[in-house]
Amino acid sequence: MEIAALRTFVEVMRRGSFASVARDHGVDPSSISRAIATLEDELGLRLFQRTTRRLSATEAGLVYFDRVEPIIAELERARLRAVDVSEAPRGTLRIAAPVSFAQLNIVPLLPELAARYPDLSFDLRLTDAALDLVEEHIDVAVRMGPLRESGLVATRLSPMVSKICASPLYIETQGRPQSPRDLEKHKCLLLAMPGFSARWRLRDREGNVTEVPVQGPLRTSNAIALKQCALAGMGIILQARWIVGREIGDGSLIDLFPAHEVTAADFEAPAVWLLYPSRAYLPLKVRVFVDFLKEKFQNAPPWDAPTRQ
Amino acid sequence: MEIAALRTFVEVMRRGSFASVARDHGVDPSSISRAIATLEDELGLRLFQRTTRRLSATEAGLVYFDRVEPIIAELERARLRAVDVSEAPRGTLRIAAPVSFAQLNIVPLLPELAARYPDLSFDLRLTDAALDLVEEHIDVAVRMGPLRESGLVATRLSPMVSKICASPLYIETQGRPQSPRDLEKHKCLLLAMPGFSARWRLRDREGNVTEVPVQGPLRTSNAIALKQCALAGMGIILQARWIVGREIGDGSLIDLFPAHEVTAADFEAPAVWLLYPSRAYLPLKVRVFVDFLKEKFQNAPPWDAPTRQ
DNA sequence: TCCATTCGTGCATTATACGCACTAGTAAAA
DNA sequence: TTTTACTAGTGCGTATAATGCACGAATGGA
Numbered sequence: 001m002e003i004a005a006l007r008t009f010v011e012v013m014r015r016g017s018f019a020s021v022a023r024d025h026g027v028d029p030s031s032i033s034r035a036i037a038t039l040e041d042e043l044g045l046r047l048f049q050r051t052t053r054r055l056s057a058t059e060a061g062l063v064y065f066d067r068v069e070p071i072i073a074e075l076e077r078a079r080l081r082a083v084d085v086s087e088a089p090r091g092t093l094r095i096a097a098p099v100s101f102a103q104l105n106i107v108p109l110l111p112e113l114a115a116r117y118p119d120l121s122f123d124l125r126l127t128d129a130a131l132d133l134v135e136e137h138i139d140v141a142v143r144m145g146p147l148r149e150s151g152l153v154a155t156r157l158s159p160m161v162s163k164i165c166a167s168p169l170y171i172e173t174q175g176r177p178q179s180p181r182d183l184e185k186h187k188c189l190l191l192a193m194p195g196f197s198a199r200w201r202l203r204d205r206e207g208n209v210t211e212v213p214v215q216g217p218l219r220t221s222n223a224i225a226l227k228q229c230a231l232a233g234m235g236i237i238l239q240a241r242w243i244v245g246r247e248i249g250d251g252s253l254i255d256l257f258p259a260h261e262v263t264a265a266d267f268e269a270p271a272v273w274l275l276y277p278s279r280a281y282l283p284l285k286v287r288v289f290v291d292f293l294k295e296k297f298q299n300a301p302p303w304d305a306p307t308r309q
Numbered sequence: 310m311e312i313a314a315l316r317t318f319v320e321v322m323r324r325g326s327f328a329s330v331a332r333d334h335g336v337d338p339s340s341i342s343r344a345i346a347t348l349e350d351e352l353g354l355r356l357f358q359r360t361t362r363r364l365s366a367t368e369a370g371l372v373y374f375d376r377v378e379p380i381i382a383e384l385e386r387a388r389l390r391a392v393d394v395s396e397a398p399r400g401t402l403r404i405a406a407p408v409s410f411a412q413l414n415i416v417p418l419l420p421e422l423a424a425r426y427p428d429l430s431f432d433l434r435l436t437d438a439a440l441d442l443v444e445e446h447i448d449v450a451v452r453m454g455p456l457r458e459s460g461l462v463a464t465r466l467s468p469m470v471s472k473i474c475a476s477p478l479y480i481e482t483q484g485r486p487q488s489p490r491d492l493e494k495h496k497c498l499l500l501a502m503p504g505f506s507a508r509w510r511l512r513d514r515e516g517n518v519t520e521v522p523v524q525g526p527l528r529t530s531n532a533i534a535l536k537q538c539a540l541a542g543m544g545i546i547l548q549a550r551w552i553v554g555r556e557i558g559d560g561s562l563i564d565l566f567p568a569h570e571v572t573a574a575d576f577e578a579p580a581v582w583l584l585y586p587s588r589a590y591l592p593l594k595v596r597v598f599v600d601f602l603k604e605k606f607q608n609a610p611p612w613d614a615p616t617r618q
Numbered sequence: 619t620c621c622a623t624t625c626g627t628g629c630a631t632t633a634t635a636c637g638c639a640c641t642a643g644t645a646a647a648a
Numbered sequence: 649t650t651t652t653a654c655t656a657g658t659g660c661g662t663a664t665a666a667t668g669c670a671c672g673a674a675t676g677g678a
Contacts, residue, residue: 027636027637028636028637028638030636030637030638031635031636031637034635034636035635051643051644052642052643052644052645053643053644053645054644054645
């Protein structure tokens with residue numbers, strides 16, 4: 001039974017004519033006749049009495065019409081309601097992001113986003129674990145480093161450049177590593193994030209890659225905590241510019257290999273990504289968030305913005 | 310959009326699995342997958358998030374489910390309601406019948422019919438005109454003589470034998486016709502019913518048919534009135550046994566051509582018929598009425614019943 | 619690492635829908 | 649009374665949609 005057949009039935013009831021409805025729909029009258037006959041077969045009752053020039057409803061037809069007409073309208077309201085939820089930049093946007101990154105780079109942007117879309121509310125899930133978007137009903141996630149999920153849409157927000165650095169205090173007391181291999185003998189503080197390993201890779205200007213196993217007295221997924229310990233002289237860290245950019249700038253942390261590209265993952269991976277379940281039928285609330293972040297990160301990531309203070 | 314697809318959607322929502330629903334319906338899972346995908350296309354939104362091993366509803370899917378589930382139930386109630394009206398031996402049965410015939414042969418049967426089906430009520434339309442069943446919303450009509458309607462189902466209730474007769478008073482004062490042709494010179498009282506004409510036809514034992522134009526001082530559609538005037542000696546009548554049978558039996562009317570078959574229509578037509586709009590999906594209330602009358606008329610029409618008094 | 623399960627897709631086959639031509643019937647106009 | 653215009657129904661051929669099957673990719677659990 002087609003909804004279209006029900007709509008046809010309702011129209012025929014209103015018009016009292018198959019032919020008239022057929023003309024309006026640009027179809028052959030036999031199609032209307034057959035649709036109604038099929039509907040009658042499926043229902044097991046006669047909706048219309050037919051003579052060659054006249055059509056009138058049976059009692060059953062009238063009863064069915066009275067009940068079906070509001071049903072058709074309700075069905076369309078159901079669809080509109082569902083579309084509303086998927087399209088309107090409103091409802092609750094559930095965002096997952098690494099704790100430190102969110103605190104520093106997302107949270108400060110939320111007031112402006114909320115002001116721009118007053119009907120949006122936000123459910124922030126700040127965690128350094130990689131949540132399952134489907135299972136946790138996350139609308140959009142911020143991810144760093146290599147992506148392991150599939151079946152999701154990933155859009156790159158910003159490149160992520162990392163630096164190996166230590167505090168002046170650490171260098172005074174422990175010495176400064178002169179080559180990548182020296183790192184093996186130093187205290188290195190490790191970032192326990194998905195995709196990040198205890199083997200740091202350094203690539204020099206000629207493209208030679210050195211991979212160094214590192215270890216040390218600390219391992220954590222919280223980037224801010226890692227930085228605090230490094231600032232206190234506890235060890236050497238490899239972290240992204242978004243978190244150590246300012247300290248390298250003001251000298252509280254020293255870039256130990258300024259001529260190298262460094263990473264704790266793959267050289268192709270270091271970026272900040274936005275992840276969402278599907279490009280098809282993307283809820284508008286997700287769309288606007290993605291667009292907003294891309295707008296903010298477009299020219300320079302926030303940690304490179306000179307006006308940031 | 311198929312109602313079946315909506316039902317499938319509701320089931321998938323409840324089960325959280327295409328494959329599970331497919332197994333229960335004995336179809337291939339790809340059919341379920343496609344049905345849902347088609348529904349999503351038609352709605353313009355995503356109802357489910359899919360990963361290879363997990364399925365979960367979108368927010369829009371949940372909203373749609375909440376609204377569609379009661380709609381499906383309501384649709385079935387609409388059908389049941391309509392079926393009720395067409396099937397239950399209850400509601401109002403609208404009967405059309407010629408006035409005299411109904412008064413004498415139908416009305417006396419109604420008390421028994423009503424007692425047998427207490428939920429039935431009757432709307433009797435006694436008229437000698439041929440009502441349009443469709444236009445007048447008549448459920449079943451009693452008709453005599455030839456049928457002119459088409460697109461209706463006719464079922465024969467009883468043969469209708471006619472007689473040409475007059476009162477003894479008329480014969481004393483006007484004389485008795487000796488041959489069919491003599492009728493031209495007599496005062497004939499005409500029955501103005503559909504299908505009955507002012508040309509009476511008589512067929513003798515050899516099959517010879519004589520058609521005689523007749524005229525007289527009275528023309529009416531009311532069979533009882535016609536008989537009363539004949540009894541009063543006003544003229545000769547051609548009427549069915551159901552109305553003159555008793556009077557011929559007790560001698561108050563004389564059969565003028567006992568060896569002939571007579572009719573004011575066609576010889577093939579003289580019957581009492583039940584007429585209704587359609588054999589398909591016949592409302593039960595009509596069915597029980599037709600069956601009841603057939604039962605009562607089966608062995609002998611009421612006017613031949615010896616117990617009738 | 620392997621196995622069982624899920625959803626998605628291409629392909630061939632089967633079923634269904636549709637337009638067209640035509641029929642039968644009928645009301646209205648000529 | 650005849651003709652015309654209109655209605656709904658049906659057969660037939662063609663186009664379109666639905667379906668099962670086979671297979672692939674992905675994933676969770678053992």
